[in-house]
Amino acid sequence: METEIRALKTEKNAVIMAHNYQPMEIQALADVVGDSLELAVKAKETAADLIVVCGVRFMAETAKILNPDRKVVLPVEDAGCPLADFLTPDLILEAKEQYPDAAVVVYVNSTAESKALADITCTSANAVRVVASLPNDTILFGPDSNLAAYVQRELPEKTIIPLPPGGHCYVHMGFTLADVEAARKKGGTIVCHPECPPEIQEQADRIASTAGMIRAAAAGGDEPWWVFTEREMASRLRVLYPGRVFYENPEAVCADMKEISIADLHHALESEEHEVVLPPEVMDRARRAIERMITVGA
Ligand code: 13P
Ligand code: SF4
Structure with a gap:
């Protein structure tokens, strides 16, 4: 099946991107293996027509947001990130009302709808640098409260408010x-x-x-x-x-990271399922926040 996967990749001008937590046999077939930030940056740079993201949904959504004219597929439709589900657009809107002078920093492990309400996104690789780059003293930061605590420890001069208070990765x-x-x-x-x-x-x-x-x-x-x-x-x-x-x-x-098998990857390349589709206005707003993060760097 590995030989067929490589042939399909060439035939379709496809790129396979895999996160560091993917099973090793998937990583071995990937063109890019990296953390969330590296996958986002490479997704922005790729010239491929088809982008297959072996990871979880927010990673495939990020690739789509940065490449709205390309086809992005996630081999297993329900591979999600339970941490991402802690943060909802309503929570962000309520917090913004309560703290009108705060900046909203949304971890990439989040939905596209939450990213669309962010001033800037961050990954675990650049969270401190992203927050330090902002002029605001108060930062609404979600959904990971442990990453928020880490940023707070590194930047005691800022007030980091975790959104929600107990957001975590199991x-x-x-x-x-x-x-x-x-x-x-x-x-x-x-x-x-x-x-x-x-x-x-x-x-x-x-x-x-x-x-x-x-x-x-x-x-x-x-x-x-x-x-x-x-x-x-x-x-x-x-x-x-x-x-x-x-x-x-x-x-x-991470059970979701382990959902994609070699057979799923083969099927995704052959059928081009499951395509990531997002509302254009959500993508436009989320793209601003992600691109601002990429400009800040790692
Ligand atoms: P990294 O950005 O460090 O790869 O982490 C992503 C993730 O999902 C951690 O659980
Ligand atoms: Fe999400 Fe945790 Fe899995 Fe990372 S390890 S994708 S944060 S559930």
Whole structure:
């Protein structure tokens, strides 16, 4: 099936984009593998006619928003991100009424409708830089309250209001102080994603987005790493740095990220299902917020 996938890709001038949490067999077939920011930037640059996003819905929506004239497909229609569902347009509108002078920063793990109400979007790779770039003292930040806490810690001069207060990713909320203790007993470096709870962030040796983890690992060191994020990330790091030791938490699984199989990818290329379709006015407003983020950079 892999040979057919490669042939279909050439025939259709398609590009396959995969997130770092995708199963390794999908990553092996992808033209681009990266974090949310890298996928957004590459989606903006691609000349392909068909963009197949192996990830979750918000990633495919971002690719579509940046390429409204191209066909973007998500191989499995219901691959979503439960974190994205914490934030609704109504919540943003109510908060804006309450804090008229605040800027609205929406994490890319969100719906297109929420992005359309943002002043700017951010990813975990650039959240601090994005917030620092804004003149506003008060920032409405959603939907991840742990990433909001991380930004608040890095930028104490700002007032970050999480929207909603308890928005979280169940995969990253699964990391506990017992995991920290177990890692400390064995030794090595703990690297956590900023979606982990604040008490884990405080104990970790490093806090990084998935691309940040790859960059930090590239800088060297031979100590084992405890990778506190979705478990596939450790597999990705092992492929990139074969001589190094990376430990994952086998229970840290994003079920939605694991929905796409090789057969689904083949079917998506052949049938061009499931196309991402969004209202043009939502895309236009969301595009402004995403492009503003890309200008700020990583
Ligand atoms: P990154 O932007 O770090 O790849 O994270 C995306 C994500 O979904 C984290 O759970
Ligand atoms: Fe969403 Fe969490 Fe899965 Fe990332 S790991 S896609 S934040 S549910």
